[in-house]
Every structure is written in structure tokens, then in C-alpha cells.
Amino acid sequence: MxxxxxxxxxxxxxxxxxxxxxxxxxxxxxxxxxxxxxxxxxxxxxxxxxxxxxxxxxxxxxxxxxxxxxxxxxxxxxxxxxxxxxxxxxxxxxxxxxxxxxxxxxxxxxxxxxxxxxxxxxxxxxxxxxxxxxxxxxxxxxxxxxxxxxxxxxxxxxxxxxxxxxxxxxxxxxxxxxxxxxxxxxxxxxxxxxxxxxxxxxxxxxxxxxxxxxxxxxxxxxxxxxxxxxxxxxxxxxxxxxxxxxxxxxxxxxxxxxxxxxxxxxxxxxxxxxxxxxxxxxxxxxxxxxxxxxxxxxxxxxxxxxxxxxxxxxxxTPSTGSGIEQDKVQRSVATAFAHLYRMQTRQLHRPAVTEAQLRVTAACNKGDGQVAAQGAGNDWRCVVTWHLPGVAAPGTAIYQLDIASDGRFVADGDGPKEVNGYFLVRTPTGDAPNPLWQFDGNVELLDTTPKG
Structure with a gap:
């Protein structure tokens, strides 16, 4: 019971x-x-x-x-x-x-x-x-x-x-x-x-x-x-x-x-x-x-x-390597530089330009060309070239890159001084941070973004 x-x-x-x-x-x-x-x-x-x-x-x-x-x-x-x-x-x-x-x-x-x-x-x-x-x-x-x-x-x-x-x-x-x-x-x-x-x-x-x-x-x-x-x-x-x-x-x-x-x-x-x-x-x-x-x-x-x-x-996916390759680095640096150059142009009150007019390209190597241009490292060097409307000679700038294994990089300007050699630019309204002096970027490790 x-x-x-x-x-x-x-x-x-x-x-x-x-x-x-x-x-x-x-x-x-x-x-x-x-x-x-x-x-x-x-x-x-x-x-x-x-x-x-x-x-x-x-x-x-x-x-x-x-x-x-x-x-x-x-x-x-x-x-x-x-x-x-x-x-x-x-x-x-x-x-x-x-x-x-x-x-x-x-x-x-x-x-x-x-x-x-x-x-x-x-x-x-x-x-x-x-x-x-x-x-x-x-x-x-x-x-x-x-x-x-x-x-x-x-x-x-x-x-x-x-x-x-x-x-x-x-x-x-x-x-x-x-x-x-x-x-x-x-x-x-x-x-x-x-x-x-x-x-x-x-x-x-x-x-x-x-x-x-x-x-x-x-x-x-x-x-x-x-x-x-x-x-x-x-x-x-x-x-x-x-x-x-x-x-x-x-x-x-x-x-x-x-x-x-x-x-x-x-x-x-x-x-x-x-x-x-x-x-x-x-x-x-x-x-x-x-x-x-x-x-x-x-x-x-x-x-x-x-x-x-x-x-x-x-x-x-084609992802058996590091994912950091020369053409990807060059494309990322050129794209970022073109956008930031236009920003600097607006700061200085210069005539506006487009990315198509600038035709920015970047030539990058690693270890002064002594090693294969791929993989992470702080020994990447890029020469950026661009064109201005009505100017025959192209402009050039040098950047030292430190690329991490995850694809993020920091581009440090190495001249000329009037473009990226100093952290400030003199504008009509006073000194302002120079967007081209040092900038962050990202190399996509997978080939999913269309080239061009």
C-alpha cells in the first residue's frame, strides 16, 4: 500500500x-x-x-x-x-x-x-x-x-x-x-x-x-x-x-x-x-x-x-596553399591606393579624378625578388604607378608591406614625401592626416572575388 x-x-x-x-x-x-x-x-x-x-x-x-x-x-x-x-x-x-x-x-x-x-x-x-x-x-x-x-x-x-x-x-x-x-x-x-x-x-x-x-x-x-x-x-x-x-x-x-x-x-x-x-x-x-x-x-x-x-x-575550394600570391597583393594594393588617392585629392581641393582615369597598378615583390612572391612576411615591397589626366609622366610611390598569415596587411609609405612620405598633408584648412601615408588592406585568401 x-x-x-x-x-x-x-x-x-x-x-x-x-x-x-x-x-x-x-x-x-x-x-x-x-x-x-x-x-x-x-x-x-x-x-x-x-x-x-x-x-x-x-x-x-x-x-x-x-x-x-x-x-x-x-x-x-x-x-x-x-x-x-x-x-x-x-x-x-x-x-x-x-x-x-x-x-x-x-x-x-x-x-x-x-x-x-x-x-x-x-x-x-x-x-x-x-x-x-x-x-x-x-x-x-x-x-x-x-x-x-x-x-x-x-x-x-x-x-x-x-x-x-x-x-x-x-x-x-x-x-x-x-x-x-x-x-x-x-x-x-x-x-x-x-x-x-x-x-x-x-x-x-x-x-x-x-x-x-x-x-x-x-x-x-x-x-x-x-x-x-x-x-x-x-x-x-x-x-x-x-x-x-x-x-x-x-x-x-x-x-x-x-x-x-x-x-x-x-x-x-x-x-x-x-x-x-x-x-x-x-x-x-x-x-x-x-x-x-x-x-x-x-x-x-x-x-x-x-x-x-x-x-x-x-x-x-583551391585552398591548399597560403592564399597570399603576387597578383592578389598587387590587386589589393592598387585598389586601396586608388580609393585613398581620391580622398587625398579631395583634402587638397584638387580637380576630382576617377579610378578609371588614374589607372593605378602595383608591382610587388618579396625579399627584393630573391624569394618567391607568395606567403606572409614583412619583406614585401610594392611600387605603385598612376596617371593623371593631362599629365604625360606617370606618378610613382613606394610601399613596404607587412602581410600577416590571415591576409591582412599594413602598407607603409616610403616616398615620395609629398605623396606618402609624411603622416600629415597641408590642406587649405590646415594640416590633416595623410590617408596615403599608411593604410590597412586585406588579401582575400580564396579566389572568390572577380579579378579586374
């Missing part, structure tokens, strides 16, 4: 829905002091940083779009995005997703949660959705704060694209927002890896450190001379390839591949975490994770996904 009553009592208890569990887990997360500090920092710190740097005399010129922070407020959120993809987002996903399951192990509260919810599936869904909500809140704060800080401090001015063309404030705003949206794919991948580490490793601090460790490994890999297919197969490549949105035409091939790969990693790691969680034995109060199961059910499937992605990208 006792058994019958107990079974009837359990059967009569209303099941805790995922939505109720989600609200409970969300309240648990936002009640933690470290989460509150992170939310506060993400919604305030970028605005203060961008506004402060924009007022300084020296700018972070080594950061993408950093040299334009005095010119437009839309450079601020892009500088913030570059920093966030490298450091902030891996740490945020670690603190939120990397600890959402491990915290229950440390506190020994699994039995209470299981008695209340009675479903490991609903517990996993509630915790995953709550951590995703907090991460989206943090990312939204970074976007809004960086944008507000830049626009308020500098103004809603046009933005110079990565190939030198000018973006209207409206176009710049749309592309900035789209760049942040694209960065969500690798962010979700790191969050899923955090979930997997939190489930597989229990109370071990290694699970908490897993997202930043993976992000650091991907950064190191991007600095190595790896084939393009390997780069594109890394789940964090969209943290880099968003810069293709700021060229004309947009370099969408690497970006789309990076987004798909990031989402594939996010889904795979989440599914692996789910399978490990629902099969876990909760009767052992001293559970610290199963190292063997973490390897066989966590690491090996992700390694297999990486190998499969490399194979698919290598077969689908």
Missing part, C-alpha cells in the same frame, strides 16, 4: 517545464556577483574605452580600423570587436557556459535539482538556454557600448573601408552590426565547448579554462604558415573574416565558411555535452568527470569534425 501511495504521489506531481527551469537557471546566473560585474562592464567599459582612446593624440594603429578612430565613431565598435574576439569573448563564455554545470558539482546540489525537475534533459536545456541568454546580453552590451562611445565622442562620420573606399554612415552602421552578428558563430562555438568541458570534467577547473585555451590555440594557429583550408576549418575564423564585409565587393567566401564552421562546432559540442550529461551517473557524490569518456566522447568527435572540415574545404 505504501508503494502504491508513493507512486501515485509522484505521478500526481506536475512536471517542471523547460520554461520554468530556464527562468530558474537564469535567475541563478544573474544573481551571481561575477555575472553582474561582467554585465556592468560589458555595458559601460567599451564606451569609456572608445571615447577615451578617440580623444588621445596617439591611436592603436596596429589594430584594425584603429587608425580611423579620430575620423569616425564607427571605428570604435570595430576596434572593440577585434579586442573582444581575441580576449573578451573567450573569457566571457568561460565564466558563463564553462561553469554552469560544474558549479552544481562544487556545491553538491545535483540531487536537489534532480528531485525538483526529474529530468536530465530538461535540466540540460534550461541551463544551456540560460547561459546562451546571458552571453547574448553580454555581447549586446559590447556592441551598444562601443557604438555609443564612438559616435558620441567622434560623430556619425563616413568610415574608410579596408580597401580604401568610403562607406556612408548608414552603410557603416549596417556593416558594423552585421560584423558583430557574424562573430556570434565562433562565440557560440566557444560557449558550446565551455558546456562540454563543464559537463565532461565536473568540478575540475580545466573545464572552466577550456574556452580560452581553445581560443588561444586558434590564435597561435592563425599566426603559423598553415594552408588556407586548415585556417578556414578553425571554429574561430569568423573572428577574423568579418573584415571582408568592409571591402568592395565584399569578400564573403571566407566569412560564410567561417560562420558555417563555427555553427557546426557549436551544434556538435552541444550535442556531445547533452549525450554525456543524460548518461551520467548522479549517484556518485564525488564525481569529478571521467577523463576517458571526455576524450572518447568529447575530444575525438571534435577532432574528427575538424579533419572532415579541412577535407571538405580543400576539395571545394
Amino acid at each position: 505504501t508503494t502504491t501511495v508513493a507512486e501515485g504521489t509522484v505521478a500526481g506531481v506536475r512536471r517542471v517545464s523547460v520554461s520554468r527551469g530556464y527562468r530558474f537557471e537564469l535567475v541563478k546566473l544573474v544573481s551571481q556577483w561575477r555575472i553582474r560585474l561582467l554585465v556592468l562592464a560589458c555595458w559601460i567599459a567599451p564606451a569609456l574605452f572608445v571615447a577615451g582612446v578617440s580623444r588621445q593624440s596617439t591611436l592603436p594603429a596596429d589594430t584594425l580600423f584603429g587608425r580611423w578612430m579620430h575620423a569616425t565613431g564607427w571605428a570604435g565598435p570595430l576596434v572593440t570587436l577585434g579586442f573582444a574576439g581575441t580576449w573578451a569573448l573567450p573569457l566571457l563564455t568561460s565564466v558563463v557556459a564553462g561553469d554552469v554545470f560544474a558549479a552544481e558539482d562544487r556545491l553538491g546540489t545535483w540531487r536537489h535539482l534532480l528531485v525538483a525537475v526529474r529530468s536530465t534533459r530538461r535540466i540540460f536545456a534550461a541551463k544551456a538556454l540560460a547561459s546562451l541568454t546571458v552571453i547574448l546580453l553580454l555581447v549586446t552590451g559590447l556592441v551598444c557600448a562601443g557604438t555609443v562611445g564612438g559616435v558620441v565622442a567622434v560623430g556619425n562620420q563616413p568610415l574608410v573601408g579596408l580597401d580604401g573606399h568610403l562607406l556612408t554612415p548608414g552603410d557603416a552602421a549596417g556593416r558594423v552590426l552585421l560584423a558583430w552578428v557574424c562573430a556570434l558563430a565562433p562565440t557560440l562555438a566557444l560557449a558550446a565547448i565551455g558546456l562540454l568541458g563543464s559537463v565532461a570534467l565536473g568540478r575540475s577547473p580545466t573545464g572552466l579554462l577550456l574556452p580560452p585555451i581553445v581560443a588561444l590555440a586558434m590564435q597561435v594557429a592563425q599566426m603559423l604558415p598553415l594552408p588556407v583550408a586548415v585556417r578556414l576549418a578553425l571554429p574561430g575564423y569568423a573572428f577574423i573574416s568579418w573584415n571582408g564585409l568592409f571591402t568592395s565587393p565584399a569578400q564573403l567566401g571566407p566569412l560564410l565558411i567561417g560562420i558555417v564552421v563555427g555553427l557546426a562546432w557549436a551544434v556538435t559540442a552541444t550535442v556531445l555535452a547533452y549525450l554525456l550529461f543524460v548518461r551520467r551517473d548522479f549517484t556518485n557524490p564525488s564525481y569529478d568527470g571521467s577523463g576517458r569518456r571526455a576524450v572518447t566522447a568529447g575530444v575525438l568527435p571534435l577532432v574528427g569534425l575538424f579533419a572532415a572540415t579541412v577535407t571538405v574545404v580543400a576539395v571545394a
Whole structure:
């Protein structure tokens, strides 16, 4: 009779829905002091940083779009995005997703949660959705704060694209927002890896450190001379390839591949975490994770996904080399120079010219012609030639290029002085920054942009 009553009592208890569990887990997360500090920092710190740097005399010129922070407020959120993809987002996903399951192990509260919810599936869904909500809140704060800080401090001015063309404030705003949206794919991948580490490793601090460790490994890999297919197969490549949105035409091939790969990693790691969680034995109060199961059910499937992605990208695209070739470098430098030369022409109030009239070309070599003109390095040298209407002799300028493995380059003017040899130009209204003195550019690693 006792058994019958107990079974009837359990059967009569209303099941805790995922939505109720989600609200409970969300309240648990936002009640933690470290989460509150992170939310506060993400919604305030970028605005203060961008506004402060924009007022300084020296700018972070080594950061993408950093040299334009005095010119437009839309450079601020892009500088913030570059920093966030490298450091902030891996740490945020670690603190939120990397600890959402491990915290229950440390506190020994699994039995209470299981008695209340009675479903490991609903517990996993509630915790995953709550951590995703907090991460989206943090990312939204970074976007809004960086944008507000830049626009308020500098103004809603046009933005110079990565190939030198000018973006209207409206176009710049749309592309900035789209760049942040694209960065969500690798962010979700790191969050899923955090979930997997939190489930597989229990109370071990290694699970908490897993997202930043993976992000650091991907950064190191991007600095190595790896084939393009390997780069594109890394789940964090969209943290880099968003810069293709700021060229004309947009370099969408690497970006789309990076987004798909990031989402594939996010889904795979989440599914692996789910399978490990629902099969876990909760009767052992001293559970610290199963190292063997973490390897066989966590690491090996992700390694297999990486190998499969490399194979698919290598077969689908001509991407077995570095992707940095002489004709691509020459085309990128010539395009950027033509756009920026027109900008300098407007600064100096000279007669307007078009790219067709300028007929800009670039002749580039590497290592003074002693090595093959391909691959990354700081020993690239380009001679740019252009023509002006009514002038028989063509103009020439020299640039020293430092090209990174991901295709981004910095072109440093090396004369003549009146064109690119000095960082200021004397205009009728006073001295102004010389757009031709030093500029950023990007070599598309995939052959998806039409030549010409």
C-alpha cells in the first residue's frame, strides 16, 4: 500500500517545464556577483574605452580600423570587436557556459535539482538556454557600448573601408552590426565547448579554462604558415573574416565558411555535452568527470569534425596553399591606393579624378625578388604607378608591406614625401592626416572575388 501511495504521489506531481527551469537557471546566473560585474562592464567599459582612446593624440594603429578612430565613431565598435574576439569573448563564455554545470558539482546540489525537475534533459536545456541568454546580453552590451562611445565622442562620420573606399554612415552602421552578428558563430562555438568541458570534467577547473585555451590555440594557429583550408576549418575564423564585409565587393567566401564552421562546432559540442550529461551517473557524490569518456566522447568527435572540415574545404575550394600570391597583393594594393588617392585629392581641393582615369597598378615583390612572391612576411615591397589626366609622366610611390598569415596587411609609405612620405598633408584648412601615408588592406585568401 505504501508503494502504491508513493507512486501515485509522484505521478500526481506536475512536471517542471523547460520554461520554468530556464527562468530558474537564469535567475541563478544573474544573481551571481561575477555575472553582474561582467554585465556592468560589458555595458559601460567599451564606451569609456572608445571615447577615451578617440580623444588621445596617439591611436592603436596596429589594430584594425584603429587608425580611423579620430575620423569616425564607427571605428570604435570595430576596434572593440577585434579586442573582444581575441580576449573578451573567450573569457566571457568561460565564466558563463564553462561553469554552469560544474558549479552544481562544487556545491553538491545535483540531487536537489534532480528531485525538483526529474529530468536530465530538461535540466540540460534550461541551463544551456540560460547561459546562451546571458552571453547574448553580454555581447549586446559590447556592441551598444562601443557604438555609443564612438559616435558620441567622434560623430556619425563616413568610415574608410579596408580597401580604401568610403562607406556612408548608414552603410557603416549596417556593416558594423552585421560584423558583430557574424562573430556570434565562433562565440557560440566557444560557449558550446565551455558546456562540454563543464559537463565532461565536473568540478575540475580545466573545464572552466577550456574556452580560452581553445581560443588561444586558434590564435597561435592563425599566426603559423598553415594552408588556407586548415585556417578556414578553425571554429574561430569568423573572428577574423568579418573584415571582408568592409571591402568592395565584399569578400564573403571566407566569412560564410567561417560562420558555417563555427555553427557546426557549436551544434556538435552541444550535442556531445547533452549525450554525456543524460548518461551520467548522479549517484556518485564525488564525481569529478571521467577523463576517458571526455576524450572518447568529447575530444575525438571534435577532432574528427575538424579533419572532415579541412577535407571538405580543400576539395571545394583551391585552398591548399597560403592564399597570399603576387597578383592578389598587387590587386589589393592598387585598389586601396586608388580609393585613398581620391580622398587625398579631395583634402587638397584638387580637380576630382576617377579610378578609371588614374589607372593605378602595383608591382610587388618579396625579399627584393630573391624569394618567391607568395606567403606572409614583412619583406614585401610594392611600387605603385598612376596617371593623371593631362599629365604625360606617370606618378610613382613606394610601399613596404607587412602581410600577416590571415591576409591582412599594413602598407607603409616610403616616398615620395609629398605623396606618402609624411603622416600629415597641408590642406587649405590646415594640416590633416595623410590617408596615403599608411593604410590597412586585406588579401582575400580564396579566389572568390572577380579579378579586374
